[in-house]
Amino acid sequence: MSKRIIGFVFFMLAIFLVGCVEEVIKYEIKFIDFDDSVIEVFELEEGKTIIAPTAPTREGYEFVGWDKEFLIAKKDLVIKAVYEELLFSVKFIGLNDEVLKEETVKYGDAASAPDVDYSGEFIFLEWDKEFSNVKSDLEVKAKFTEKEYGISFYDGDNLLDLGISKYKKSDTFSLPIPEKVGFEFVGWYLSEISLYEVANINEKLNGEIKLYSRWVQTDKEPFVAPSGALEFVSIKKNPHSSGTGFVYQPEFPAGAKSTSVTAYTWKSSDTKVANISAYSSISIASSGYAIITGTLISDPSYVLYAVIQTSADGVVKATLEEANAPNYVYATFKLDENTEIKKIVTKGGAVIAPTAKEKVGHAFSGWIGENGEDVYNITKDTTFLPTYVKATKSYSGKTVSILGDSITTYAGYIPEGFANFYPYPTAGFGDMNQTWWMRFINYTGMHLLVNNSWSGSAVAGTATSAAQNNSRLEHLYIGDVTPDVIVIFMGANDAPSQWINVSQFDAAYAKMLSNIKERSPESEIILCTLPSLPLFSEQEQADYNAVIRKYANQNSLKILDFDKAFTRGESSNYLVDSAHPNKEGMEKLANKAIMDLYKDILVD
Numbered sequence: 001m002s003k004r005i006i007g008f009v010f011f012m013l014a015i016f017l018v019g020c021v022e023e024v025i026k027y028e029i030k031f032i033d034f035d036d037s038v039i040e041v042f043e044l045e046e047g048k049t050i051i052a053p054t055a056p057t058r059e060g061y062e063f064v065g066w067d068k069e070f071l072i073a074k075k076d077l078v079i080k081a082v083y084e085e086l087l088f089s090v091k092f093i094g095l096n097d098e099v100l101k102e103e104t105v106k107y108g109d110a111a112s113a114p115d116v117d118y119s120g121e122f123i124f125l126e127w128d129k130e131f132s133n134v135k136s137d138l139e140v141k142a143k144f145t146e147k148e149y150g151i152s153f154y155d156g157d158n159l160l161d162l163g164i165s166k167y168k169k170s171d172t173f174s175l176p177i178p179e180k181v182g183f184e185f186v187g188w189y190l191s192e193i194s195l196y197e198v199a200n201i202n203e204k205l206n207g208e209i210k211l212y213s214r215w216v217q218t219d220k221e222p223f224v225a226p227s228g229a230l231e232f233v234s235i236k237k238n239p240h241s242s243g244t245g246f247v248y249q250p251e252f253p254a255g256a257k258s259t260s261v262t263a264y265t266w267k268s269s270d271t272k273v274a275n276i277s278a279y280s281s282i283s284i285a286s287s288g289y290a291i292i293t294g295t296l297i298s299d300p301s302y303v304l305y306a307v308i309q310t311s312a313d314g315v316v317k318a319t320l321e322e323a324n325a326p327n328y329v330y331a332t333f334k335l336d337e338n339t340e341i342k343k344i345v346t347k348g349g350a351v352i353a354p355t356a357k358e359k360v361g362h363a364f365s366g367w368i369g370e371n372g373e374d375v376y377n378i379t380k381d382t383t384f385l386p387t388y389v390k391a392t393k394s395y396s397g398k399t400v401s402i403l404g405d406s407i408t409t410y411a412g413y414i415p416e417g418f419a420n421f422y423p424y425p426t427a428g429f430g431d432m433n434q435t436w437w438m439r440f441i442n443y444t445g446m447h448l449l450v451n452n453s454w455s456g457s458a459v460a461g462t463a464t465s466a467a468q469n470n471s472r473l474e475h476l477y478i479g480d481v482t483p484d485v486i487v488i489f490m491g492a493n494d495a496p497s498q499w500i501n502v503s504q505f506d507a508a509y510a511k512m513l514s515n516i517k518e519r520s521p522e523s524e525i526i527l528c529t530l531p532s533l534p535l536f537s538e539q540e541q542a543d544y545n546a547v548i549r550k551y552a553n554q555n556s557l558k559i560l561d562f563d564k565a566f567t568r569g570e571s572s573n574y575l576v577d578s579a580h581p582n583k584e585g586m587e588k589l590a591n592k593a594i595m596d597l598y599k600d601i602l603v604d
Contacts, residue, residue, distance in 0.1 A: 027073045031066070033081050034058060044073040056081050060107035088134050093141040095122060100142070105134045113140070121147050121169045146170055150208045153188070155180065160213075167209070171201040175211070182219035184328070184344045187352070189214060190478045193413050195352050195441075195448035196399050204399060207480030216328050216344045223269075223323040225305060226293055230256075232306040235282070235317045245426020245576050248282040248315040250292060250306050257302055264294035264304070274310050283423050284310040284430030285411065287349035287377070289323040311348035312377035312431035331375070332383045333367065350376035350433045355397040356386040356445055363391035363601065364445035375442055376433035390603040396445030398484035401476040403467055405492055406455035407580060408437050413448075415475045418465075419455035426576045428583035436581065437487070439590030444597065449483045452476050458493040460500045460508035468508040470515050482520040487560070488512075489528035492579060495536040495544040506547045513551055526597070527552045531562040531589065532571050535579040558597065565592040 025046040031039040031053050040053040050070045055063045061083035068079055086107040092114055094100040101114040111131040116124040122144040131140050146168045153160040155178070162176040175188055175198065187197040188211040196204075198211055225231075232250035240247050252259045261280040268276050273288040282292065289309050296302040309318040331351040333341045345351045353375050356364045367375055367384040375384065402408055406421035410432045414420055423430055432438055441448055452475040457465035465472060467490050476486060490512075494505045516525060529545045530536075536544075545563055552559045565588045566574050574585030581589060 028076045029070075029073060030076075030078045031081070032078060034061075034083060036080075039081065046073055048073045050077070052079075058083050060086050062086055088137050090131060090134060090138045090140060092127070093139055094118075095142070095144060107135060108133055110134065111138070111140070116142055118144070123147055149206075152210050153178070153213065154210060155213045155215075167201050167205075169201075169203070169205075174200045178213060180215060182217060183215035184218050186214040186216055186344060188212070190449065190481060193415065194450060194478060195413075197352055197354070197447070204484075205481060209479065209481075216346050218326070218328060218344075220327070223289065223291060223307060223320050225307075225320060226291070226303050228301070229293065229303040229305045232292075232294075232304055232317065235306065235308060235315050237314070240426045242426070242577075245428065245582065247425040249280045250282075250294065250304070252304070256304065257296055257299065261294075263298070264296055267293050267295070269293075274308060274315065281425050282308065282315050283425050284315060285423065287311045287346055287431065289318060289327065291323075309348065310430060311379075312350075312429060312434055314430055329378055330381045331378055332381070334383060334385055345378045348377055348379055350431060351378060353384070353442070353445075355447070358394065358396070359388050361390060361392075361603070362388035363394035363598065364396035365389045366443045366445070374433070376431050389598070391598060391601045392603060393601040394445070395485065395597070398444075398446045399449040399481075400441060400446040400485040400487060401450045401452060401483040402437055402448075402487045402489065403473070403476060404437070404451070404453035404487075404489045405457050406453070407492060408435070408451065408453040408489055409455050410435055410451070413451050414453050415450070418453070418475075420453075421455045421580055424576060424580065426582070427580070427586075428576075429586065434583060434586060436586045436589035436593065437489075439587065440593045440597075443590070443594050446485060449481065450475055450478060456493060457490070458497060458500060458508075459490045459512055460494055460504045466508070468511040468515070470519075473512070473515050473519065476516070477520070483523055485524045485526060486516060486520070487526045487528065489560075489562070491530050491544050491548065492533060492535060495530060495540040502543045502547065505544060506550075509547055509551055513555065524558075525555070526558045526560060528560040528593075529563040531565050532568040533575070533579050534568070534571060538568065558600075560593040560596045562589055562592060565589050 026043045027046060028041065029044050029050055030041040033039050033056055039056055044050060049072055052066065057063065063081060064084050065082050066079045067082050070077060070079060087104050090103055090105050090111040091099055092101045094116065095118065103111060105111045111134055113127060118124060125143040125145055128141045128143055129138065131138055148166045148168055151164060151167045153162050160178060162178060164176060177185055190196055190198060190211065192212050230253055233253050234251045235248055236251045237246050238249050266276040266278060266280055268274050269291040272285055273290040274285055275283045276292050280294065287310055289307060291305055291307055294304045307318045307320055307323050309316050327347050328344055329347050331343050331345050333354055335341065335357050341354045343351050353367050365387045368387055369382045369384050373382050409420040410422045411420045413432055422435065433442065454465045457467060459467045476483065491505065494500045527548050529548050530541050532541065549559065574581055574588055576582045
């Protein structure tokens with residue numbers, strides 16, 4: 001073969017081989033960040049797998065992928081990182097782990113805290129962690145401190161320093177027991193007219209508290225007869241000049257210079273025990289001893305006297321020896337076989353009983369002495385036992401306030417400045433425990449918070465004493481302490497009034513109830529109807545009682561139906577005048593109140 005032919009063959013072969021080699025194609029693959037900055041760039045032959053770089057990071061954001069799909073190189077690509085803004089949950093946690101607020105917050109932003117207003121027993125202090133630059137889910141808890149209240153102790157008007165000035169609701173300490181020369185401590189009370197004894201910090205107390213001490217005098221100045229004075233013969237129970245009831249008066253000795261009571265100036269050595277009027281009528285203020293004197297006005301050197309003893313049984317003449325003997329006894333309350341409480345009592349006086357222990361399926365029904373003694377007129381050391389009746393509910397230990405008029409007054413046990421009717425000379429009793437309301441309270445085992453009773457007061461009207469007004473109703477409470485039970489016995493002065501008609505009474509009664517429920521929505525309210533009093537007509541009694549019953553029904557309130565305590569025909573047996581019960585009348589009202597309170601809860 002010629003060289004020329006061979007050359008041509010090689011030339012053709014070279015052309016063939018060149019035609020068999022494919023052209024290599026490459027593409028630029030660029031990964032960029034949110035701000036177009038290059039994360040990575042490279043060339044990749046066509047058809048090659050594209051491998052993404054390590055996922056980028058961006059503060060406050062979460063990388064969620066790339067803005068387009070890619071698998072193999074087919075063309076030039078610009079692939080951009082995609083982010084989602086980071087969002088975090090912030091929970092604000094309050095007292096008792098309650099969620100006060102939950103919100104979603106961007107990375108680095110501040111959460112907004114809720115208002116924290118606890119009107120209860122706690123004060124908000126601060127949040128337990130910072131939330132102005134949120135970078136994760138947060139639970140922010142509120143920090144609290146328990147409210148502190150002031151507590152002060154008084155002996156009369158004297159403030160005592162007993163080392164305690166603050167208390168918290170969670171406190172459980174017993175109160176201090178003070179000492180006083182010549183006296184034995186009885187207990188602490190929320191006011192000088194309250195019968196609710198406070199032995200320790202408990203759930204009934206609220207707000208700033210003032211506590212008042214009570215004492216029984218164990219050492220006293222001896223009674224001494226006035227120098228040169230003559231003794232009265234006795235204390236007689238004389239018919240009252242009105243023809244109704246009786247009064248206690250001293251009996252003049254034979255040969256007295258004058259037996260006209262108006263010829264003398266009369267005086268009691270202790271008005272906290274007894275008072276004596278210008279007509280020599282003795283009225284009982286409390287149980288105890290005193291000396292009464294009558295000084296002849298025309299001859300002040302002529303003085304008559306008597307040592308007297310007052311008690312629930314009345315007034316009697318006593319001797320100096322009796323008056324100067326130890327004037328106290330002890331009442332022991334057996335709560336159960338292993339527990340008893342001992343209390344000192346002025347001889348002939350009353351004791352404020354403790355709360356009896358609960359008995360399942362029963363209601364407390366009064367303390368009874370081992371020999372049948374009551375809790376007043378205690379003349380010797382006495383042990384008292386609790387009694388019970390089968391019932392579904394008990395009122396023992398509850399606090400009670402009373403809203404009333406003159407029928408429910410008693411001097412020394414109503415707010416200062418309130419007018420009183422009782423004690424009344426012809427009523428036949430000389431102890432507050434013989435009133436209808438204290439008989440009722442002693443039987444049920446409740447404790448008197450306040451007796452808000454005002455002689456002559458009505459429900460309606462513009463007078464300060466009108467029971468529809470909050471200024472009057474404020475006296476149902478002691479500071480922030482609210483009674484468990486409120487008993488309302490009002491209307492006896494509305495019914496006969498020429499200025500108050502039934503419509504006005506209706507509106508005032510509604511306002512009174514509304515004001516009470518607004519101030520103390522948790523208090524149980526009990527209403528009393530008007531008894532059969534000659535003070536008002538039978539029709540007036542029916543009309544005004546219809547209003548009382550209407551509001552009892554509308555509000556599902558219990559009624560003590562005094563309307564049926566006694567009839568008009570027999571009312572003279574139970575009243576000292578046209579309106580006010582005597583001892584027997586008080587007992588009638590008390591028994592009706594007890595029966596009506598318990599009738600729905602007694603178990604056969």
